[in-house]
Amino acid sequence: xxxxxxxxxxxxxxxxxxxxxxxxxxxxxxxxxxxxxxxxxxxxxxxxxxxxxxxxxxxxxxxxxxxxxxxxxxxxxxxxxxxxxxxxxxxxxxxxxxxxxxxxxxxxxxxxxxxxxxxxxxxxxxxxxxxxxxxxxxxxxxxxxxxxxxxxxxxxxxxxxxxxxxxxxxxxxxxxxxxx
Ligand code: CUA
Numbered sequence: 001x002x003x004x005x006x007x008x009x010x011x012x013x014x015x016x017x018x019x020x021x022x023x024x025x026x027x028x029x030x031x032x033x034x035x036x037x038x039x040x041x042x043x044x045x046x047x048x049x050x051x052x053x054x055x056x057x058x059x060x061x062x063x064x065x066x067x068x069x070x071x072x073x074x075x076x077x078x079x080x081x082x083x084x085x086x087x088x089x090x091x092x093x094x095x096x097x098x099x100x101x102x103x104x105x106x107x108x109x110x111x112x113x114x115x116x117x118x119x120x121x122x123x124x125x126x127x128x129x130x131x132x133x134x135x136x137x138x139x140x141x142x143x144x145x146x147x148x149x150x151x152x153x154x155x156x157x158x159x160x161x162x163x164x165x166x167x168x169x170x171x172x173x174x175x176x177x178x179x180x
Contacts, residue, residue: 050136050148057145062121066096070106078107078176086178094119097160097175099127099140101167104160104175112155112179120146127173128163137163152179 009015043051073093074085085106089095091114098105100123110116120129122142129138138146152158162173 050138052138053147055145055147056143057121058143059121059123062096062119062145063098063123065094065119066098066105069093069096074106075109081107089116091115093117096121097129098123099129099162099173100124102162102169102173104129104162104173107176107178109178109180110150110152112152115149115151118148118150120148125166126164127166128161130161130163131177132159132161134158139164152177155179 007015069089070085070087073087073089075088076086078084078086084103086109087095087106088109091111094117095108095110096119097108099120108116120138120140121144122140124142126142127140129140130136138148140146156179158177158179160175160177162170164170166173
């Protein structure tokens with residue numbers, strides 16, 4: 001049976017498979033298995049793959065956890081943005097970043113070489129956490145708490161850019177992380 005021409009008989013599934021078609025099926029199967037093995041390999045060996053955990057939450061519960069960290073560890077308001085607290089929690093802390101139309105809140109100030117548990121969740125719609133210039137991308141969903149262990153290895157100012165379209169002011173949804 002030809003791989004391109006219509007079948008000669010109506011009951012086509014009893015006809016033998018064409019060599020060309022069989023070859024393509026075999027190639028795609030081998031490729032699919034290769035990709036499957038690569039996913040596991042990159043998870044263990046890749047530099048950029050994040051092993052994150054996800055839990056169910058609600059905007060209220062998540063917000064109260066974020067507020068508690070902000071209340072406890074705020075060190076100042078930001079020089080360029082008087083509205084946003086700069087929060088410096090101790091190493092090893094759980095830190096909560098709140099995504100909503102159209103901001104990332106608060107600004108964290110972290111120490112390089114120290115590990116933190118970064119939580120991400122949205123108060124409304126889906127947003128995208130894109131950390132620049134590291135090029136880390138994570139989708140941020142409402143009602144889900146994404147937890148990522150981070151160890152910043154370079155001091156500097158990092159930008160958080162929203163990379164999921166979330167409405168009229170999507171392009172203004174930017175945040176910051178300071179590492180010292
Ligand atoms: Cu938030 Cu786009």
